[in-house]
Amino acid sequence: MLNVIDLGVKNDGSEDISTIVNEATAQGALYFPVGIYKVAKPLHLKNPVYGAGYSRNTKIDPGHTWLVSEIESTEADVGVINYAEAAAFNVENLNIICHSQECGIRMGACSQSSMTFFEKLGIYNVRSFGFWIEGSGSRPIFFENITIFGSRDYPIPGVGIHLNNYDNRISNVEIMGCRVCIDLCGCNSYTYGNNLHLWTGPMSGKDNGTWWRGTRGIVLENSTFSGSQIYPDTCFYSLEAKTDTCAFHINNIFYWEDGSTGGSPDFDGKFFHCPDGERAIFQVCGGDIAVFQKSEKNGRNASVYTPGTGIRDVQLRTDLPLETAYMEQLFFCDALPDYTVEYREKGLCRVAQVLMGADQGYTEGVILLENGAKYRLQVVKKNGGKGVAEILPANPLATSVPFVIRPNEQEDSFTVYLKKTNETPETIRFTAESQCPRFRPVDFGILRSPYHEDRTREVLED
Numbered sequence: 001m002l003n004v005i006d007l008g009v010k011n012d013g014s015e016d017i018s019t020i021v022n023e024a025t026a027q028g029a030l031y032f033p034v035g036i037y038k039v040a041k042p043l044h045l046k047n048p049v050y051g052a053g054y055s056r057n058t059k060i061d062p063g064h065t066w067l068v069s070e071i072e073s074t075e076a077d078v079g080v081i082n083y084a085e086a087a088a089f090n091v092e093n094l095n096i097i098c099h100s101q102e103c104g105i106r107m108g109a110c111s112q113s114s115m116t117f118f119e120k121l122g123i124y125n126v127r128s129f130g131f132w133i134e135g136s137g138s139r140p141i142f143f144e145n146i147t148i149f150g151s152r153d154y155p156i157p158g159v160g161i162h163l164n165n166y167d168n169r170i171s172n173v174e175i176m177g178c179r180v181c182i183d184l185c186g187c188n189s190y191t192y193g194n195n196l197h198l199w200t201g202p203m204s205g206k207d208n209g210t211w212w213r214g215t216r217g218i219v220l221e222n223s224t225f226s227g228s229q230i231y232p233d234t235c236f237y238s239l240e241a242k243t244d245t246c247a248f249h250i251n252n253i254f255y256w257e258d259g260s261t262g263g264s265p266d267f268d269g270k271f272f273h274c275p276d277g278e279r280a281i282f283q284v285c286g287g288d289i290a291v292f293q294k295s296e297k298n299g300r301n302a303s304v305y306t307p308g309t310g311i312r313d314v315q316l317r318t319d320l321p322l323e324t325a326y327m328e329q330l331f332f333c334d335a336l337p338d339y340t341v342e343y344r345e346k347g348l349c350r351v352a353q354v355l356m357g358a359d360q361g362y363t364e365g366v367i368l369l370e371n372g373a374k375y376r377l378q379v380v381k382k383n384g385g386k387g388v389a390e391i392l393p394a395n396p397l398a399t400s401v402p403f404v405i406r407p408n409e410q411e412d413s414f415t416v417y418l419k420k421t422n423e424t425p426e427t428i429r430f431t432a433e434s435q436c437p438r439f440r441p442v443d444f445g446i447l448r449s450p451y452h453e454d455r456t457r458e459v460l461e462d
Helices: 018-027 209-213 324-330
Strands: 012-016 035-039 065-069 079-083 090-097 103-107 116-126 129-133 141-150 159-164 167-176 180-199 216-233 237-241 247-257 269-273 281-291 301-303 311-318 339-343 347-356 361-369 374-381 388-393 403-407 413-420 426-435 439-442
Touching: 065 079, 079 090, 090 103, 103 116, 116 129, 129 141, 141 159, 159 167, 237 247, 311 324, 339 347, 347 361, 347 374, 347 426, 361 439, 374 439, 388 403, 388 413, 413 426, 426 439
Parallel strands: 012 035, 035 065, 065 090, 079 103, 090 116, 103 129, 116 141, 129 159, 141 167, 159 180, 167 180, 180 216, 216 237, 216 247, 237 269, 247 281, 269 301, 281 311
Antiparallel strands: 339 426, 347 413, 347 439, 361 374, 361 426, 374 388, 403 413
8 A cells, every 4th residue: 555645645634635646546555644635626546545544523633534625516427536447446444525516435337346345434514425336247335334424404416325236235334414315226236234324304403395305215226125224214205116126125124203393394205105006025024113293293204104014023112092093103014913912910901902994894813822722803894884893713722702892982993802810821912814904903012102111011900
């Protein structure tokens, strides 16, 4: 590696480094010791670049390596760092402060000949793109330990990572204050993500309506995203599929909808969005969705409801009451996950709660006790009529029906209780086998109050 200080570069921010760096890059990798480096013209590099200090703070300090842009650009067609040739390169352990509409790091159309690593990087004040990459190659591009911050206004396009490459890895990445956090495109491209926090609010705090309606967490176009520990935080569309060839496969998703308005009048966003008529794949296993009531309209997204049956074991945290008006907030998919509750107490122990939000429909669920006795819960509501519920034995061990069905105060809503006559432990398994949208048993085993207590556990005197 060549130490840029030995080449005559100043690291106190006093002189433009672009001419010296652009001339030296063909000789080999460049090393930037801690300090502040003024960049007045785009750096067009041909080899790796290494700094000596990555900061997760937007404040420029001489204890880390900072490339401070003074590039005047009205178009997102240049970067502070630019690569335009096929190469295996690394950019590691430094920070970039953008100035106008330039990208932080721009990689032009080329075919990757080997793996590329972006690691321990901070890119700040992003108005166009933090990363703009048209790799078009089959070799992986790695993003690891990255922080990207948008500007304090409402920049457009304001994209954290724009990536068009066949094979990608994104790990331990925080993108804050960008309008679109991650934009993935490319024919049959695959991206693997882990531990991503994606927040779209502008750094100044308040949102406006134009900005808010355009915010996205992860956007796919002809792409597949497989990830774990994904946190799309306050986005109009948290996950968006632009084409039916897209697929999301996520283990452990986290979402927070806290009722903040931020000056935006729009509450019709969605957690998952795809164009009308498109059938993108959306599979989620595990995680938390938090929906709390703090304003007249609940949250920035009007809905965390998602059609489809690809969602399992997602726990909802809410303080909303069981009401038809909140169906969209309280449910995350058409098919509820199976759940289990356990009681030691004697009395009437809550098993399931049913809310019939539709004018007509049918729901069928199975209740399985620890001794193997199986029962079938059937609920039907004819158009214009009232809901009717019945529990029937479903196997030879179910010789009697030890359940009580009690109506709730709300019309067409009732609770199912197991009648326990002793204090021995009893595990009850509930499975919703068939159900219509907006007409379903409510699994309060996966609904938690703001203080995390289990809302399913309720015991009444017999």
